[in-house]
Amino acid sequence: MDRRDATRSDVSKTRPIVVFSAGLLALLASQGDASDGPVVFSDVAAERGLNFTHVSPFTPERHLHLTMGSGLAWLDYDGDGWQDLYLAQGCPWHGTRAPRPQDPTDVLFRNRDGRFEQLRDIGLDNRAYGMGVAVGDYDNDGFADLFVSNFGPNVLFHNNGDGTFSEDPAFASLKGHGYGASCTWFDAEPDGDLDLFVTNYADFDDAKYPVCSENGPHGKVPLGCLPSIYPPAQDRYFASDGQGGFADKTDAAGFRLEQPRHGLGVFAGDLNNDGLTDLFVANDSDENDLWLNRGGGRFEEVGLISGTAVNREGKREAGMGVAGADVDQDSQFDLFLTHFYEETNTLYRNLGQGFFLDVTNEFGMAAPSRTKLAFGTVMRDFNGDGFPDCFVANGHIHDQLEQLGRNIPYAQEAQFFVNQGGRRFRDVSATSGDYFRTKVVGRGAAAADFDRDGRLDIAVHHLQGPVALLRNESPQSGGSIVRLRLIGKTSARDPIGASVTVHAGPRRIFLPYEGSSSYLSGNERPHVIAVPKGERIESVCVAWVGRTVECWDAPDASGGELTLIEGTGTSTRDR
Secondary structure, eight states, rough: HHHHHHHHHHHHOOOOOOOEEEEEEEEEOOOOOOSOOOOOEEEEETTTTOOBBOOOOOOTOOTHHHHHHHEEEEEEETTSSSSSEOOOOOOOOSSSSSOTTTTOOOOEEEETTTEEEEEOOSOOOOOOEEEEEEEEEETOOOOOOEEEEEEEEEEEEEEOSOOEEEEEGGGGGOOOOSBEEEEEEEEOSSSSEEEEEEEEEEOOGGGGOOOOHHHHHHHEEEEEEGGGOOOOOOEEEEOSSSSSOEOTTTTTTTOOOOSSEEEEEEEEOSHHHHHSSSOOOOOOOBBOOEEEEETTTTTEHHHHHOOOOSSSSSOBBOOOOEEEEEETTTSSOOEEEEOOSSSEEEEEEEEHHHHHHHEETTTTSSGTTTOOOEEEEEOOOOSSSSOEEEEEOOOOOOOOOGGTOOOOOOOOOOOOEEETTTTTTEGGGGGGGGGGOOOEEEEEEEEEOOOSSSEEEEEETTTTTEEEEEEEEOOOSSSSSEEEEEOOOOOSSTTTOEEEEETTTEEEEEEEEEEETTTTTTOOOOEEEEOTTTOEEEEEEETTTEEEEEESSOOOOOOOEEEETTTOOOOOEEE
8 A cells, every 4th residue: 555545544644094893702602503593682771771761742733753753873982892872862842943951952871881871961962853863983083973963953963082072063054954864974975084964854844834634533633744745855965075074065966856855764885886885765655765876976866767766566655764784695785664554664685786676575574564664673683694684663653543443553563573594584573572572662773782792782762762772682602703893094984885795604794884774873883793603704805985895814803803904904906
């Protein structure tokens, strides 16, 4: 069912040189192959000190942005090797997007040996309704900076390297006052400096905020309007000048569309293997955008030609979140999108040369998603078999459908799918822990190994609810754990858009060094790789953005982290 029909029938809607770093973290003690055992998570947010509740009280009119939730992102802001967590916060609607001193602010939790403490008075004061979060070292000083898109003025926080942040005045004239959504850093040209791309959802005046309702058995029921009711907003591209400043080059780069679309999700990666970073944008009930990087700072939109604008039936879907991962180990990034109730989530397999095929049914992802409304999604290897598994956060946007006689749940269970050898996904939600049997209103989600035990965990934002921290308690393989981190020298220090290929025994693991992903959120940048007992990493290759492929043969992965500096590999070749 097309989303417009579905929503009308059930809703209204110190600068070190750098490269890549791989490290052996731990020797795991249990026996057996992790991929043969269950994948189990436990919500440990409260016991680990992650005490945060999202604030987004509904108005009687059910203004739409209050239903959409916020994002979160993992980052090691202080460089201690432990992943910290930034949570965007909502706020009440008071008729204007201008922030108020009394409204709640976003929060950064510092990770101390797997336990969290809230940091206060460190310069992260964002009291607009927080939406998307993008982590990137835009000034190449070795410290992770933060960009936050808002329902209201966006903000760029510079990491001062002393435990504090400052709002960057160089971005002040570009912040806007719109309806920002997912955002990502990436090196577009590439010139070794990170640029910024921001998706935008809608463009309307606060005084003319569209509100909608539908007639029910007992009168009108307020519901958020269909996307088509809200004038779409142009996505924006901000190019770095290499001196800490930015310029809006949306038009010059070719990003302006004749008819803008309702953007919500974004993924940056080399999607056609030409060495340049492309962008994919998931749009809400509009055709999706695939922006291929043609070099020289120019992009071309090829969504329809590529096969990613619509699903296999030619229908536009309600794109919320997006994840990029190599689901079938063919060394190409596939795309997974989350969608609205009575639509399927959609898996686009990368066929090469910028072409994709909708393989949702063949991979078993269609039927389990039709009765869910999905937002955040993570595709990472959670069971150590070398294939990315899939987490999906679910929850409707309308809380009063029962007043219209519709048996559609508002709070919904999250889902977890195990990748079966790159051929199919299996829904194992029922055996993945109590969280997956609890109805929540899920929104942003992102993965990190927060306790450094070699197993990837997941943080999940809940609309108007406490954050969840899903600790991965799955059986271990008895092998070793390798943590991979990329740092560039000629490339951007934080080389978003690069890719990594790990050869370990019979496995060839292809990984993105991604910026933002999921829905409004960002995963931990280093990758955690499980190496089965009796095997070792034979080589690691890095495809640097726009430059060479560099390899390290038989890298020494003993004694903690191994930093591999760009330009120090044992072999290099041009793309």
